[in-house]
Amino acid sequence: MVVTGVEEARAALGEVIGLCGRIVAFTGAGISTECGVPDFRSKDSPWRRYKPIDFALFVSDVLMREEAWRRKFALDDICASAQPGRGHYALANLVANGKVSAIITQNIDNLHQASGVPEERIIELHGNGAYARCLSCGARYELQPLRRDFEASGAAPACFECGGAVKSATISFGQPMPQAALERAYQETVRCDLFLAIGSSLVVYPAASFPSLARQRDAKLVIVNGEETPLDSEANLVLRGDIGDILQPFAN
Template sequence: MARISSLKQANRILILSGAGVSTAAGIPDFRGPDGLWTRDPYAELVSNLSWYLRDEDVRRAAWRRRVDPVTWAATPTAAHRAIVGLEKQGRLRAVVTQNTDGLQQLAGSSPDLVHEVHGSMRTWRCEMCGRTGPMEEMITRVNAGEEDPRCIHCGGITRATVILFEEVLDADVLEASVEAAEDCDAIVAVGTTLSVYPVAALFPLARRNGAYSVIVNDSPTEYDDEADEVIRGDLNETLPALLGVGEG
């Protein structure tokens, strides 16, 4: 009861969401035992900026993965909807997510409250002229037979607007995430092992600023010993109960 009472008293809750939230929706992760990089080491090259820019075969592989129907068929889960319910109550400070699938916004979260620190797979960008657009445009072209679609405006290399290795995080997104960690009164890390930095550093930052802290994950994390509460189990069941809301 103390755990529920603590979160019910919080009015500025920061949700820190990781790959576990996406895998619960059917989207494979990267680093896990059955992750993309574990099963196919070549897949890691697709996430490397220099390889992507210089190797047409890497880009072709990236686009094949990008149009994977399994990923695009995924829909928001009870965990996503519970977070929307928290926002409807006016108690959500922000969602800082390491996921690029956009499912939190599809569930109904306000885009302004969702900080996608690793970018989004739902838009594309040209590396030469900087133009952007919805990913549906590129999916249509790839499915029509273009293996390495170029920008129709300048002929430049195009890619999803996700953060690749060798890139820095978006400064504005990171700043907004840090601000949320500094002034939230509770932080809930869900579906993350809290091992990828600098995002993982937001958890102890929030604690240092007095936030009540909870970890919801199916495996141990680096901060279990520091958290006020650690909850195991199916996050689609535990998170709605923890937040004290329905599915939104």
């Protein structure tokens, strides 16, 4: 069933949330666009101007590492004022009330954490762009001092501990997915009663396999998105419209 009216969508979502005991939320770029974070596929997306560097090139070529950091900081400037939106606060409220057990996210913007969701309830499939890590030893680095040093020297940062390459803690094209996060997402998905997919195009795999897995395990699937997705036909309920408008009542 596809619902397009805002009030009808809110009522339908409230009803299904009330009937389900264990809910997993799955979020994509659409939940953050109202916050000033551009999505990846829109026509004028800055991601088209600052295309990510393939992981193999980042590792093998210091010039590509330098270019990757230039693009990273340019994108950070575009998103510098982003704050959690209505969808983030709605999910934070549902987590706090014990309805949502985990948030599986494709996003790297750190806005679920900023909305107050405990770190242990967030499963980041594509990493997090709010800090960096050494690819060799895993040491964590904060971005502000890295940027200061990079802008002063132009050199890609290296690890103070082991000398390894330091990279934004996101998963780049060609980089292995985090197996621990994938396993956690799998376990949460197979145990849920309701899988709530919000703002995802549901075309990026393996992340997009989780909604189908939930349906295979007899969980309800609700998709909240502004556009059609390839999994709409599998869903019990599709709520099509502005994500913030639909989720706003659940933020209170």
